[in-house]
Amino acid sequence: MSYKTIVGLEIHVELSTVTKAFCSCENTFGGEPNTRVCPVCLALPGAMPVLNENVLNYTLMAALALNCTINKESKFDRKNYFYPDLTKGFQITQNDRPIAVEGHLTIDTDNGPKDIGIYQIQMEEDTGKSLHGDNETLIDYNRCGVPLIEIVSKPDMASGKEGRAFLENLRNTLKFIGVSDVKMEEGSLRCDVNVNVKDELTGKKTAVTEVKNLNSFRAVEKAIDFEVARHIALLENGEDELRTTRRWDDVNGQTVLMRVKYTQADYRFQPEGDLVPVVIDDAYIETIRAQLPELPADKKARFISAYNLSEYDAAVLTSSVQLAEFFESVAAKFDDANMVSNWIMTEVLRRVEDTEDNFEVPFEADDFVELLNFVKSGKINNNAGKKVLREMFESKAKPADIIEDKGLLQVSDDSAIGVWVDEVLKDNPQSIEDIKGGKDRAMGFLVGQVMKKSKGKANPGLVNKLLQEKIQKM
Amino acid sequence: MDLTHLKAHELIKGYENRDFTCTEVTQAYLDVIKAKEQDINAYITVTDNLALSRAQYVDSMYENREEQGLLAGVPLAIKDNVAVKDVKMTAASKILENFIAPYNSTLTEKVNEAGAIILGKANMDEFAMGATTRSSYFGATKNPLDPKLIPGGSSGGSAAAVSGFEACLAVGTDTGGSTRQPAGFNGIVGFKPTYGSVSRFGIASMANTFDTVGSFGRDVEDAHLLMQVMAGRDMKDATSIDNPSLTKPIDFENGAYLKDIKVAVPKVYLNMELDSVVKSAFDSTIALLKDAGATVDVVDLENLEYTIQVYHILVNSEIASNMSRFDSLRYGHRTQRPYSSYEEMFKFSRSEGFGDEVKKRIMVGTHILSLDAKSNYYQKALQVRTLIKKGFDDVFKNYDLILSPSAPILPIPLDSTMSDVEIYQSDLFTIPANMAGCPSISVPYTGGSFPVGMLLTADRLRDDMCFKAASEMERRLK
Ligand SMILES: [Zn+2]
Numbered sequence: 001m002s003y004k005t006i007v008g009l010e011i012h013v014e015l016s017t018v019t020k021a022f023c024s025c026e027n028t029f030g031g032e033p034n035t036r037v038c039p040v041c042l043a044l045p046g047a048m049p050v051l052n053e054n055v056l057n058y059t060l061m062a063a064l065a066l067n068c069t070i071n072k073e074s075k076f077d078r079k080n081y082f083y084p085d086l087t088k089g090f091q092i093t094q095n096d097r098p099i100a101v102e103g104h105l106t107i108d109t110d111n112g113p114k115d116i117g118i119y120q121i122q123m124e125e126d127t128g129k130s131l132h133g134d135n136e137t138l139i140d141y142n143r144c145g146v147p148l149i150e151i152v153s154k155p156d157m158a159s160g161k162e163g164r165a166f167l168e169n170l171r172n173t174l175k176f177i178g179v180s181d182v183k184m185e186e187g188s189l190r191c192d193v194n195v196n197v198k199d200e201l202t203g204k205k206t207a208v209t210e211v212k213n214l215n216s217f218r219a220v221e222k223a224i225d226f227e228v229a230r231h232i233a234l235l236e237n238g239e240d241e242l243r244t245t246r247r248w249d250d251v252n253g254q255t256v257l258m259r260v261k262y263t264q265a266d267y268r269f270q271p272e273g274d275l276v277p278v279v280i281d282d283a284y285i286e287t288i289r290a291q292l293p294e295l296p297a298d299k300k301a302r303f304i305s306a307y308n309l310s311e312y313d314a315a316v317l318t319s320s321v322q323l324a325e326f327f328e329s330v331a332a333k334f335d336d337a338n339m340v341s342n343w344i345m346t347e348v349l350r351r352v353e354d355t356e357d358n359f360e361v362p363f364e365a366d367d368f369v370e371l372l373n374f375v376k377s378g379k380i381n382n383n384a385g386k387k388v389l390r391e392m393f394e395s396k397a398k399p400a401d402i403i404e405d406k407g408l409l410q411v412s413d414d415s416a417i418g419v420w421v422d423e424v425l426k427d428n429p430q431s432i433e434d435i436k437g438g439k440d441r442a443m444g445f446l447v448g449q450v451m452k453k454s455k456g457k458a459n460p461g462l463v464n465k466l467l468q469e470k471i472q473k474m
Numbered sequence: 475m476d477l478t479h480l481k482a483h484e485l486i487k488g489y490e491n492r493d494f495t496c497t498e499v500t501q502a503y504l505d506v507i508k509a510k511e512q513d514i515n516a517y518i519t520v521t522d523n524l525a526l527s528r529a530q531y532v533d534s535m536y537e538n539r540e541e542q543g544l545l546a547g548v549p550l551a552i553k554d555n556v557a558v559k560d561v562k563m564t565a566a567s568k569i570l571e572n573f574i575a576p577y578n579s580t581l582t583e584k585v586n587e588a589g590a591i592i593l594g595k596a597n598m599d600e601f602a603m604g605a606t607t608r609s610s611y612f613g614a615t616k617n618p619l620d621p622k623l624i625p626g627g628s629s630g631g632s633a634a635a636v637s638g639f640e641a642c643l644a645v646g647t648d649t650g651g652s653t654r655q656p657a658g659f660n661g662i663v664g665f666k667p668t669y670g671s672v673s674r675f676g677i678a679s680m681a682n683t684f685d686t687v688g689s690f691g692r693d694v695e696d697a698h699l700l701m702q703v704m705a706g707r708d709m710k711d712a713t714s715i716d717n718p719s720l721t722k723p724i725d726f727e728n729g730a731y732l733k734d735i736k737v738a739v740p741k742v743y744l745n746m747e748l749d750s751v752v753k754s755a756f757d758s759t760i761a762l763l764k765d766a767g768a769t770v771d772v773v774d775l776e777n778l779e780y781t782i783q784v785y786h787i788l789v790n791s792e793i794a795s796n797m798s799r800f801d802s803l804r805y806g807h808r809t810q811r812p813y814s815s816y817e818e819m820f821k822f823s824r825s826e827g828f829g830d831e832v833k834k835r836i837m838v839g840t841h842i843l844s845l846d847a848k849s850n851y852y853q854k855a856l857q858v859r860t861l862i863k864k865g866f867d868d869v870f871k872n873y874d875l876i877l878s879p880s881a882p883i884l885p886i887p888l889d890s891t892m893s894d895v896e897i898y899q900s901d902l903f904t905i906p907a908n909m910a911g912c913p914s915i916s917v918p919y920t921g922g923s924f925p926v927g928m929l930l931t932a933d934r935l936r937d938d939m940c941f942k943a944a945s946e947m948e949r950r951l952k
Contacts, residue, residue, distance in 0.1 A: 039577055043799040045565065045678035046557045046579055050712045080795050084816045089798020268843035270791055273683035275712050
């Protein structure tokens with residue numbers, strides 16, 4: 001038996017504009033209930049929506065980053081339904097003429113890169129939030145009018161892993177271009193998955209199941225895999241079922257039936273006559289495109305070719321905008337990109353807690369360049385360099401001051417090192433015997449002793465050279 | 475001299491000459507209101523204290539010779555679907571019986587800035603749905619010309635206030651004729667501008683792609699004055715536009731505007747059954763226009779015969795959606811009956827709060843938008859609306875104005891039991907301008923036994939054409 005898995009995602013992303021979609025209320029997460037509301041969000045009689053231009057701009061950025069075709073003329077519609085947290089009795093959305101269509105996003109799979117299609121991106125507004133108590137329900141209207149984009153993928157994913165990869169890639173892309181903070185736990189990224197399975201021999205398909213409100217990447221992957229297995233079992237048992245909506249039960253690792261859809265919901269869509277159609281031209285689209293930062297995939301490819309980095313290093317260094325920027329500003333002033341990469345990958349990143357969301361170091365790129373120059377020129381050795389960096393994180397002092405303070409300048413003076421070498425050789429006759437007897441390991445011990453005597457300042461290369469010379473002469 | 479019989483432009487001259495004070499005029503109006511309201515019921519709320527303190531303020535401005543707005547000291551009424559901050563805004567519905575607007579509409583800001591004195595909130599058909607002002611939760615308004623008759627609707631209170639000297643000017647809204655039909659029934663001037671010329675921010679929507687804000691005056695100059703103040707693009711209303719034709723200067727005393735203009739009379743209107751008084755006023759108006767040097771031709775206006783049907787399909791669909799914000803959760807009438815779910819709470823509150831006309835339209839509109847009926851009715855009606863607009867465009871390629879009566883009938887008795895369909899017919903001539911977004915004015919023909927509104931409609935953004943032609947017609951009738 002051979003089955004084809006069909007997985008599509010519907011993703012709602014909250015845009016991080018300063019104000020809401022259709023009024024000038026502040027658009028931020030949390031806060032005292034009902035403190036960020038106005039006649040427009042509360043749908044008082046006579047209140048009218050006016051589109052926030054930045055909602056359009058952010059949506060266009062997202063659409064361009066997802067390789068979509070932009071509709072030069074799109075319009076808003078009313079989706080009519082009654083619900084306590086829906087103030088107007090309709091939600092403003094885009095139905096038949098959305099802002100963007102036909103895009104794609106490339107994911108990495110075990111069989112190489114794969115394009116996942118995107119049907120459309122539409123602008124819409126969020127609704128309020130009901131807080132259920134024992135005997136009453138309270139409503140917080142702060143979220144009313146929070147701008148969202150709905151991204152509908154094509155059913156191009158074949159597993160939980162691919163679904164997760166798509167969602168993660170989507171999140172990184174949107175975060176990278178700065179249109180959303182894409183936090184699943186705060187609801188600024190919400191994902192529903194649609195799953196069904198087709199028997200490739202008989203052509204028989206199961207009815208699509210929708211799993212709603214998944215709140216972690218892991219849950220997306222698990223829920224898809226659970227549903228795929230359930231659908232295959234349905235086909236194998238010759239069973240069929242109606243279109244269902246389910247939710248993910250994380251504790252028991254399974255999906256649970258919420259409702260069976262007998263008919264399509266009747267939202268009585270109609271044009272939103274209070275908003276004029278959104279008409280844009282090529283010049284406008286190009287202005288937005290010009291504001292778009294380099295996308296993660298492009299940046300990674302450029303890092304590999306321009307700086308000659310490994311695939312892995314390039315991936316890590318481009319995982320956040322700030323990190324990539326830090327790397328590039330250092331690499332611009334220091335001609336050994338691999339050394340920059342190595343130092344950041346090992347010594348810097350181990351000291352930065354939150355690389356992904358907020359890469360931040362307490363010193364300037366120029367200070368870091370200065371440190372690397374000290375090491376590269378041999379003025380301090382590698383170990384001293386690491387000490388200096390640690391100090392830069394802790395005391396935020398300049399590298400030159402730290403080196404001066406701690407006396408870390410490397411000693412490359414033959415006569416000074418010669419004195420330490422002579423002393424060490426005098427104290428360790430056994431080691432000399434060992435070396436002469438062919439035991440190389442003793443050499444390392446002697447180098448260590450000299451370094452210790454120099455308090456780490458001796459140039460290890462010179463120490464080695466002098467030890468060799470002096471032992472040979474003995 | 476009866477101060478309430480002066481027109482707005484006459485009042486302003488009087489203030490400038492210090493013939494009387496704004497407080498005297500305002501008090502005179504409040505006295506008339508006190509005397510007449512029992513009979514006429516033109517107002518839902520009278521804001522007498524507010525009006526008097528505003529009047530004193532305007533008087534002090536005159537005394538100090540400060541620069542005054544265009545309407546300084548002119549008392550006016552505002553239809554009760556318009557938000558005036560801290561004043562009740564009921565839209566003549568029980569569901570908003572105790573709703574106090576926490577903000578001003580843009581037009582309220584503008585008339586305040588212009589120095590106008592708001593006397594109160596005028597009665598209307600509930601949520602502006604109707605043509606009689608009988609569907610108000612606060613009782614019907616009566617026609618001051620004959621209190622046994624309706625004043626028309628839905629801005630019947632605004633029209634009656636002006637015609638009955640309970641206000642000098644009045645603000646109305648016009649979705650299908652609601653300023654022009656009652657103006658015709660009350661023997662005054664009613665004007666509706668090009669769609670979008672006045673901001674709708676702060677005005678309870680009825681059918682938002684048809685709704686406009688219009689003016690009532692006892693002459694054309696007054697109606698024009700109020701429009702100049704209210705017009706202008708507003709950032710709070712995305713559909714609002716700048717319409718410079720509303721502020722073009724007009725010579726109300728001597729302007730010879732009818733000479734050489736071309737007037738079209740749609741053919742379908744000629745074969746219609748009109749009340750005989752209306753018919754003779756219509757014929758006389760055509761003769762008057764020709765006399766003044768205008769050309770009057772009978773023309774074909776494509777698809778005009780579908781106007782009423784298309785209008786009701788589209789308008790009710792918009793109404794159904796616009797009324798859904800009244801769920802009694804955040805404001806408005808809340809049921810006292812026990813309920814066990816939010817659906818029940820909505821249901822009880824709404825069925826108690828809305829009147830029959832509103833309920834009927836919500837149900838019709840909801841049905842039209844529901845899936846199976848939608849493509850048959852709604853989408854087709856949208857297409858026909860486009861065709862009707864195109865018909866207007868074609869006529870305006872060759873003509874300056876379209877002429878018809880404002881309504882096919884005279885105002886009916888308050889207690890008449892005309893069917894809904896018959897009543898809807900009274901908007902027959904006024905609706906096309908709303909479908910096409912055109913400016914349109916009703917000016918009274920006063921040569922017969924009862925004043926009859928004559929309707930002039932111009933091309934979009936040619937609002938000045940309406941005022942110019944109407945002003946000369948008015949002058950020639952004197
Ligand atoms: Zn708001």
